[in-house]
Each structure stands twice: as C-alpha cells, then as structure tokens.
Amino acid sequence: MDSKRIVYMDHAATTYVKPEVLEAMLPYFTEQFGNPSSVYTLGRKSRSAIEEAREKVAKAIGALPEEIYFTGGGSEADNWAIKGAAFANRAKGNHIITSKIEHHAILNTCEFLEKQGFEVTYVSVDENGVIDLEELKNSITDKTILISIMFANNEIGTIQPIEEIGRIAKERGIIFHTDAVQAIGNVEINVKDMNIDMLSLAAHKFYGPKGVGALYVRKGIRIENLIHGGGQERKRRGGTENLPGIVGLGKAIELATADIEGHNARIRALRDRLLNGILEKIPYTKLNGHPEKRLPGNINVSFKFIEGEGLLLLLDQSGIYGSTGSACSSGSLDPSHVLLAIGLPHEIAHGSLRLSLGDKNTEEDVDYVLDVLPKIVQRLRDMSPLYENFIKGGR
Amino acid sequence: MDSKRIVYMDHAATTYVKPEVLEAMLPYFTEQFGNPSSVYTLGRKSRSAIEEAREKVAKAIGALPEEIYFTGGGSEADNWAIKGAAFANRAKGNHIITSKIEHHAILNTCEFLEKQGFEVTYVSVDENGVIDLEELKNSITDKTILISIMFANNEIGTIQPIEEIGRIAKERGIIFHTDAVQAIGNVEINVKDMNIDMLSLAAHKFYGPKGVGALYVRKGIRIENLIHGGGQERKRRGGTENLPGIVGLGKAIELATADIEGHNARIRALRDRLLNGILEKIPYTKLNGHPEKRLPGNINVSFKFIEGEGLLLLLDQSGIYGSTGSACSSGSLDPSHVLLAIGLPHEIAHGSLRLSLGDKNTEEDVDYVLDVLPKIVQRLRDMSPLYENFIKGGR
C-alpha cells in the first residue's frame, strides 16, 4: 500500500451498514430471535418488529404496509416481479417491454422468460441513457402485460422519466414495474403519484444490510410466487423471515428518506467538485450518463486510451475504491451493456471509471482523488500503444 | 406472565444466533463490507470470507466447495433445486417424485410445477412417518427426472432412509434432492456416500442467522437458475452476496458439525427424560413420529381431547415456547399435512404439541415443563366437551 488513506467511492456497488442500523438489528440475532410465525410472546414480538419495518418501507415510497413484501435482496425482488407478473398473466398476453440498460437481474430474467415462450422488447436509450419514450409507446401491443423500466441506472446514474412511463402504462392498462434499487434515498418516490404497480429495492444500497430487499406490489395486482413455501408474507413469499435483516432495512430506509433533499445537496456538491476537477485535470475524458438527470453521487467517466481494470488496481493501491464497466474486470467478453447502449465504442467503454459517493465522503477525499487519479491515468496512458499512436498523430 | 422462567423448546422453528457466530459476522456489516465482486482490496477480502465459508459448508456435508451455492434461506434452496431441475430437464421428462410429508417449500413448488405441465407423485409414509420405499420404486417411470425426499421431518422428526433412496435414484439415473434443513448438525451427512445430488440447508436451524442458506449441487448436475442476475455464485445465483450472513452460516455449520455425536447424546438424554415424563404423567397421549429414527431434540405428542393453539398460549403464559400442528395456529383449515399423512384423525392432529430441544436447554427446563404441562393439559381437558363425553363413557 502506498497510502493509509482509504477513500470508498463505490456506494453504488454496496454500502457499509450504518451504526444505528446495526444497533437496531442486534437484539434480533440473539435475544428476540423468535420465529415471527409462532403464536407465543417471543414470536409475536418478532412479528411486530417486522410489521414496523413494513410500515417504514411503505411510508418511504408512499405505499400501504400491506403492499410491501420482504425478499432476500434486489435481485430476488426483480426476478419475482418479472416472472411473477409473467406467469400470472400468461392468459392475457406474453409480451414484456423493458430497456437495454436494465440490471442483469431484469435482463437475464427476461432471457429466461423468452425461453419459456414470452416475447421481450428491449427499448433503446439515447446518448445520455434516457429511455426512448416513443419507441416504448410504439412497442406496446395487445399482448403486452408488463413494462419494467429501472428508476435510475446503476452504472451511469441516469434517472428515467418514471412518471411519464407510469402514465403510459396506466393508460394502456399494463402493469408497470420499476427497479428502484439505486434510486431509494436519492430520489423522492411516491408509487401512487407515479402510477408504479411494482417496485424493487435492496437495503445494502442505502446503508442497510446485504441479503434483504423488498418488492412493493400494488393492491389488486396478482403475481405468481417466486419462492413457494410456508405462509409467510401473507402466503406470497415462503421462508422464515430474515428478522434482523428486515429490521435493518426498515431502519435504513427511514434514515435514507428522512431528508433526501439535504442529503442530495451535500453529495451533489462533493460530486460536482470531483467531476469538474476530473474533467479539468484529465484530458481526453468524457462524462457518461445524463449531465443533470443523474443520481447525486454518481460519476461515470471514460478515459481514452486506457483500460479500466488496471485503473482500479492502481487506485486500490492508493486506497481509492471505484468500479469500471470494462469487461476485463468482470470476466465477460464485452464491456458494460449500458455503456454500449449509450453508443460508446468498445475501447472507450473499456476505459470507464465509476465513482459513486456516499455519506462519509469528504472534501478531503475528493481532493485526494483529484491528486491521485490524474497521475494514474497518465501512467497507464504512458504504457498504452493507443496513446502512443494518438500522440504521434495517428490514431 | 405467571413466571420468570423462559424455556425455549422450538428450535425446529428457529434458533438464536450463537455468540461466536454473531461475533464472526460483525466485522462484515460495518468494516469489511466490500462487494465481493469488486477487484479492490476491500472486495477481495469479502471474496475470501465467502470462499472460506463455502469450504466449511462443503466440509460439513462431504462436498466440494465448488458444489456449494449460497441462497437466501432454506425455502429458496428448495425452490431452486426443484424448479431448477425441472426446467433444465424438461426435454428428458416431466415427472417428479416427492413425499406427502415434505415441507411446504417443496410441496407448494411441486404444485406450481403441476400448473406448468409437470406431473408429481407424492409417496406415502407409514404410521411412523417413514417413506414407503416400494411405492417410491414403483412410481418411477421413464419420465422421472427428480426424486426429492427430505432428510428429516420438521414436525415429527422422523429420519428417512436417505442412503437407500440415493441408491435407488442412482441406479435409475434420476437426480436425487434432499431437504436437509432439519438434519444438519443432528445427523452425519456425506453427500458422496449417500448419493445425494442436491441438498438444501438453512443457517437459522443450527444457531446461524436467518435469511441465509445453501444448496449443494453435485458437479455435473445442470439446473436452471432461480434468481437470474449478475455473475455471483459462478453465475448461478444472482444478487449481491449476503456477506455477514454467509460468514455466519460458515461459522455455524462448523460449530454444529464439530461433534454431532456428543451433541446428540446430550440432547437425546434430555429429550428422553422429557418425553418419558410426559407419557408417564399425561394419560391419553401418543408419540408421533418414529420412536428411534428421529431427530435427537424432537418430541411430537398428541394429547387427546384438546386443541393445540390453546395449549401453546397457556404454555406461553408459563414461559414455555413450543409449536403445534393444529390448523388453528396457522390459519389454514386442516391440521398439519404431516400428522394426517401418518394417519392421525383430524381431532388428534389438532391436539399435537412439538417441543424441540436445543443446546441451552437443561434438566431444570425439562423438570419445569414436566411440572407445568400436565396441569395445562388437564385444564384444557376440563373445558373440553370431548373429554366430558369420554369421561362419561361415551365415545
């Protein structure tokens, strides 16, 4: 290690659990551990704790408590929403609309459903990552049973026009699901005003624990179960409840949505300072995602001529933690499908860096990154044959 | 509350988390919280922690680490095994064999698959809850792709002849899954020796955390994903890993399988003392489940003339926590499908009590229950019109 300073800027990947959240969880591991389905006191206390958490989640998104179902994470919520709506509405139609930039929890679920006889349209996005609403409208058919468009993108941070999509879906009587895993705590959400029928979220993106999430399902919407089993979650999601996890989710969403505006103002100021510094200090750099309609903590930039994994490793050596859309870091062949969908050429997509800021980041962190990052980019460029070509006037 | 003493005897429903397990988990909430998929140091440490836990699980059941996949609990593991094998082998056949006494995570999954065009045979059990091996063999057809039989029953504790079932399945080239959620820590398990192809387990049944489990899938067995998504768990189970949960599962299974024999001897002695006391002190009482081939901590008895929910509530007032197979406590119409499957009449099934002992139970606990329980049973009988009929010589 070159340095003692640690700057965590990968909050979009996962966050630490806030001390208040962990504290709220602790009694439920060892003392108040009763099975919430049990009739005795210990079980009833667990049941109350879960219902309290359910109310908190409901309040945070403008839903009713009985519309909230707890899951084992964001991916389970996404899988459940999509497969659940598909299997329950097969008689009505077999067509699903989603976008090209969804999380793999949505995309791979859709791919599975295609194998089961469903048809899926993947709507395009513009160069800023905003969904093409005309294309969305035009792709609706009589057989369309579900539209699933993410609230905010995890890589480039672009926020979608969810209200408008909600309106379109409502007009046509189509179920509308949104993956809000990245949006919670960063955007004001009201599922009723926005005509959202289903919404996925995951605690570990807003300082809650990993392995727990929730799916909001509007009253009256029927979906097939994903995890069949006991009578938990009003018979819609089997499995002994993750009691401490659910309590943690409740506490975390309460904290995360208590003052979204204040949180955003602070994070956005830091983010802009960092972003402007990067664009100023490092030439041949491009911002990915929408310049304004983006998550407050999200930076996604492409540095020409270099590849992202090496960048991450060198940043790591300086105690800076970020992420990249380069294929090389994930073991797949292609770079991020999101970066390709907004039109980046492969080699530019490979040189992308995502820094996602969070509650503990400071101005000193920003200044430190602004000191370290330009040197690292230059170091990699000095090793790069593409940069050599460019400097020598070729390309 | 009549009493200060608390006697928890519902370990089959869920257990508290052992202090050593919680301690092992704690750093992973707030400090070592990095996303295991990340390339930087913090992520790599998370990755190592997960792989270490995977090795512990593998060791506990005689599998290879790469055969273990972490899930969000026992129900998810069960759903995944059954649906995964069904969807992946549809081309080979559409017939599944299971038993009448499986957990609802299996039974309701099978019901879902029946709606999807699969055929399911539910094999009977004898009066002790042991699977009918002849019926099992006879129900195998050319189209049989999967046999799923639980290792030990959660209600009556009966342990199945898993090795023999494994042999039958192997001979016929059929995938064999076992729900070992209740068996881990109570029975020596070796998936290779026993010819088990898939095995489900859940941490919260052996002093680990709720909301995390695992599915063992023998190398070479192909199953469809249940939770599609990112590349986690070698692309077979999407979703950011429940890092503290997985670490807790690893620690818990290590502790639970370190000395199964010693643990069993202790628990069985306590259990037998309690069971014999109950049978001696309370007339018109029947033991459910196999007298010998049963989980060491399991007692399941039926008290004639009374109903279980009231029993639980009165026990609760005395600080004793148990469970019942009565429908009244679960909100369903029928009493436990397991008790009906072993041939109990409805009214006897309604009067059942399960007490499942665990590591912290003592002889004093047993004596306390033996003091309290007979009085409670008598009190309810004194209120019961069925008992009145019986005493008056009717019925």
Next chain:
Amino acid sequence: MYSDKVMDHFMNPRNVGEIENADGIGEVGNPKCGDIMRIYLDVEDNIIKDVKFKTFGCGAAIASSSMATELIKGKTLEEAWRLTNKAVAEALGGLPAIKMHCSVLAEGAIHKAINDYRIKHGLEPWKDDKNYDDDHHDIGE
C-alpha cells in the same frame, strides 16, 4: 395476535362447566376443524338464569364462548337469540380475521341451545339460516 380482552377471557374463562339437567343444550362445530362448542342453559321465566360452556378449540374459541355466555346471562331468550357473532367479537375487542368463525360458533351454539329448550317445551324452534357445523370456515382476506 389477540387483544387483551381475548387473552383475559381465554386465560380466565367465565362460565366454564356444565349444568346438570340443563333446560337447553346446544353444540356446534366439528372435531375435524378443531373446534366444538357446547352451551348449557338454565332458563326460568324466559330468562337465562345460568349458562355454562365446554369448548374444544383455540384461544379465540374459548374466549368467544366465555364472552358470549357472559353476554346472554340474565337476558331473555329473545335477546339472547339476537346476539350476533359480530357483537361477540366486538365485545372481545376484535378477533383476527381468520378467527372470526369462532364468534360464529358461539352464536350458533346459543341458537341451538335455545331451540333445544324450545323443542323440549313443545315450542316451534326459531328459524336459523346458517349451518354452524359447516366444515368450511369463513376466512377473511
């Protein structure tokens, strides 16, 4: 799950027991479903002088029996007949949706006991439009 009132009537049930040579006895329910309620009436001048019950069933069934017997004690048979299951449930501070059928049982047992009395006294039984022994519980939600 249960209100304090329910727990109180379950823990300390009023009017448990039987009445020897009761004027009217009514029993409803079904051991298959896990609940049987039997009510004994002691009637004098059309007034319920005493009432006792025996119940095989869950906490709510016992509490409903206790409350229902309390509510009809000292009442005329006509008043007792008009006691609805809703009134029993309300008096208990509410019952969980899946337990509402317990209050229905209480209503039914009282009706049967009253008609038993009427028949024994050569009176026309009053008409009841529900079948209280039905296997199918009325489950809400």
Next chain:
Amino acid sequence: MYSDKVMDHFMNPRNVGEIENADGIGEVGNPKCGDIMRIYLDVEDNIIKDVKFKTFGCGAAIASSSMATELIKGKTLEEAWRLTNKAVAEALGGLPAIKMHCSVLAEGAIHKAINDYRIKHGLEPWKDDKNYDDDHHDIGE
C-alpha cells in the same frame, strides 16, 4: 485474485516503453476486447539485446507483457520463439482462468515481433498456428 508476482509486475512493470527504429515490432489484440500488446525488439547477432512493450489492457495483460519481456531479454530468437503462454503464466505464479488469454497475447506479440524482424531481414517468417487477434478470448471454466 492476482498472485503477488502478477501484482508486482503490474505495479512495477519491467521494460515499458518503445525502441526507436526497433529491429522488430509485433502487435496483437483488439481494442474491442480491451487489450492490445505491442512489443519492440532490439536484436543483435540473433540475440534479443533489448525489448520494450506498450500494452492497453488489464492488470494481467500488463503483468504478462512485463514478465514475457523479462523472459526473452538476452535470449536467442529461437529461444524467444519457444516461450509459451503457459511459461509466462507459470513465471507469474499463475493467472486466473479468465485471464489466461493475456499470456497468450504475450506469446503472440513476441512471435509477431520476431517474424517482423525476419521479414525485414529477408528471412522466411516462422509459421504460427494461432490467430492472436481473435475476438474470442479463451475463457476457462
């Protein structure tokens, strides 16, 4: 993920740079796939006197370039030709399965640079049976 050797060669890569008027230059890879490796050779009396590289690619690609150039420095062209990707990976203390193609790139770049030298010197290029610019990485497991 990476061995200490890989990290060392990534963090402190040997032989980075270019050679002006190099005797042989070889480049393989494809920016689409996220890796390009270019190797410069300075050859004297059939011996590799000096070697430099420039690489666009992940940590393993840079480490493989560094290690491969170290391994052929001072060697005859025949010896350098015989350097396999396996030898490079082994010298690095192993590479993750999904990164093995990086060592293949190094082997390929060296082969190309040697043949560039041979062609420039009017010699028949040695035959190579692999196509190192292929889009399709060889992914293990």
